[in-house]
Amino acid sequence: MMGWLIFVGIVLLCAVLLWRMRFPRKLWTIPATALMLGAAGYAWQGSPGLRGHPVAADEKAGDIDADLVALRDALFGRFTLDFAYFTAADGMTRAGSPRGAVNVMVGAVRKAPNDAPLWTNLGLKLAEHDGNQISPAARFAFERGIALWPQHPGTHFFYGLAHVREGKFEEARPLWAKAVELTPANASYRNELLVRLFLLDRLLEARAAQERGATPTPAPTPAPSPRP
Numbered sequence: 001m002m003g004w005l006i007f008v009g010i011v012l013l014c015a016v017l018l019w020r021m022r023f024p025r026k027l028w029t030i031p032a033t034a035l036m037l038g039a040a041g042y043a044w045q046g047s048p049g050l051r052g053h054p055v056a057a058d059e060k061a062g063d064i065d066a067d068l069v070a071l072r073d074a075l076f077g078r079f080t081l082d083f084a085y086f087t088a089a090d091g092m093t094r095a096g097s098p099r100g101a102v103n104v105m106v107g108a109v110r111k112a113p114n115d116a117p118l119w120t121n122l123g124l125k126l127a128e129h130d131g132n133q134i135s136p137a138a139r140f141a142f143e144r145g146i147a148l149w150p151q152h153p154g155t156h157f158f159y160g161l162a163h164v165r166e167g168k169f170e171e172a173r174p175l176w177a178k179a180v181e182l183t184p185a186n187a188s189y190r191n192e193l194l195v196r197l198f199l200l201d202r203l204l205e206a207r208a209a210q211e212r213g214a215t216p217t218p219a220p221t222p223a224p225s226p227r228p
Contacts, residue, residue: 063094069086069090071189072086074192075153075157085105085107085118085121086121089105089121089125098125104125105125108121109141116146116148116154116155117145117154119141119145120141120142121158123138123141123142124162126138127162127165127166132165134162134168142158146159152182153180153183156178156179157175157179159175160173160176164200173204179197180194
């Protein structure tokens with residue numbers, strides 16, 4: 001019961017904030033959808049009917065990169081169905097429930113199976129759930145997103161990001177290069193993609209130079225000593 005009372009308090013607080021921010025009333029359905037998804041996730045993953053008591057957390061709270069969220073919003077847009085699901089999944093990640101974030105995105109692609117941004121974010125959440133490893137399921141989700149939107153930079157960029165997080169920089173490079181290639185010259189996020197590709201190239205160059213420097217130079221063959 002206490003959990004639901006807290007949730008009602010959050011709903012009321014959000015309503016007051018939206019009113020104070022003069023958020024357009026016709027768009028209130030978007031944050032409402034995110035809140036309902038969060039409630040559904042809580043009802044599914046938690047135990048709202050039980051009395052609260054301190055327990056040891058099985059999972060640590062996750063961090064969400066604000067810069068990446070802003071870039072994702074620029075690439076895929078805000079105030080859309082995608083944005084509502086992204087927000088709900090991010091909330092699960094912040095709460096320390098990567099499985100919950102995956103469940104949100106699985107529900108999203110079931111509802112909109114031809115939505116490339118949802119498939120792309122599902123791939124990202126699957127990789128995060130697996131310790132930033134691209135599992136076959138995550139790979140399928142990313143490739144599905146690219147197949148649906150082959151000419152959109154966002155699908156390629158986030159697949160490349162998953163490779164970067166896994167430490168597979170060589171695999172990430174062509175994906176980020178493709179994202180830059182597909183980005184319009186006047187896009188607001190073009191410079192952000194260019195900077196990330198530039199830094200990745202410098203990293204690859206540094207690694208290549210380090211590997212060349214670490215290669216041992218063959219020792220010269222000693223000349224045979226003259227016989228006495």
